[in-house]
Amino acid sequence: MAGDGQGVTSIILRTGLMLPRRFLSTTTTGSSKITAATRNAALRTMRSKYLLAGLVVWTGIGTYYLFPPSKNPYYSILTGISSGDGTPATLVPSKWSPVSVMASEETSKDTRLLTLSIPRHLIPSSSSTQPIWSIYIKDDDIQVERPYTPLEGIDKDGKIKLWVKKYPKGEVGRWLHSKKPGECIEIRGPLQTWLHEDHYSEWDEIIMISGGTGITPFYQLLHEELIKPKLPGGRNPALSNTRFTLLHASRSAEDLPPSALLGPLISIAQNDPSRLRVKLFVDEKDSSTDAPYYLNVGRIDSKAVEDVLEIKQPTIWDRLSWRNFDPKGIAGEGRKVLFLVCGPDPMISAVAGPRGRNYSQGPVGGILGQLGFGSEQVRKL
Ligand SMILES: Cc1cc2nc3c(=O)[nH]c(=O)nc-3n(C[C@H](O)[C@H](O)[C@H](O)COP(=O)(O)OP(=O)(O)OC[C@H]3O[C@@H](n4cnc5c(N)ncnc54)[C@H](O)[C@@H]3O)c2cc1C
Structure with missing residues (x-):
């Protein structure tokens, strides 16, 4: 008995299980004695503790397989990544994320309207997608990336629309045109194309001059400011009173942006x-x-x-009495006027002077330079 008792005690010590003090009796001889009743109670307790430990372990294993980290709704909030493989929780500029092509519609012989679908968990916050922003798209075949402008931002379902031009010898545009609905491509972003310190509400007039697909950043801004508030469930009417003017050039009527883009703009221009x-x-x-x-x-x-x-041209009388003539138009009425220019390089040069080195702004030249506008009022996107 004593041996049994010692055996139980040694098991208890080896397994590290602690018995309550009442299960250990002491005798008058001073040596430890465990009665049959207390030994049975100790065994029962130990068995139930083993059972409990096993239950905890198997529950843990089961939970892992049933709800792996990527499926755990709190995992991304806790860790900042959406799955165990390190995929970012939302779309971020520093990592490529897979998205699928939903639709690809021809809009002219060298342009297409593409709809991409971003998985819901990758939709970035609205604060990181203030106009004007863009995404990079990677041509997986040759590992080249180019920026493109989501026309209407990202909708609540994760849809992005792009108007993409292909050039005869261009890389990414041609590759994107070949993509079919259901295929997967990789994007990263959002990236700010036009910086927030220029926020459009601070300007009385914003005059946008674009050529070809250079209209896309301006469409995004106009969609956010003028079209989106009028859509069902759109936010309250615009916070700014900025007046926008769009001067857009295409090679021919066929090359103009599709009616899905021009229609809403022309309708607003006619009504307001x-x-x-x-x-x-x-x-x-x-x-x-x-x-x-x-x-x-x-x-x-x-x-x-x-x-x-609305710059006035001097009449003969103005020329004779030049002191009365003020040619400055709206810019001379104390109104803040900003020019945004986007398009092919030759057009940017003709309107606002060539860009500087490494895509810097360079001095203002061209038409706007001749009219006396400087770098504080001109941005080349
Ligand atoms: C912020 C931002 C947003 C943009 N948003 C859009 C958008 O929404 N939609 C859009 O369509 N574009 C957009 N662009 C332009 C886009 O990023 C690409 O520059 C454009 O699509 C051309 O890329 P590509 O790879 O197709 O052509 P590239 O390979 O870069 O070629 C461009 C030009 O070089 C010529 N070229 C290429 N290879 C040769 C060669 N070997 N010999 C002679 N000529 C050659 C091509 O014919 C073409 O004229 C945006 C650009 C910026 C900076």
């Missing part, structure tokens, strides 16, 4: 010219197509800019 003016230019008018009446034929020149600035 105090918020938006739109002027479209084509190099030449194709007589075979039904070109809209508001199309101007020719390049965006200094006359076109002077017109929207």
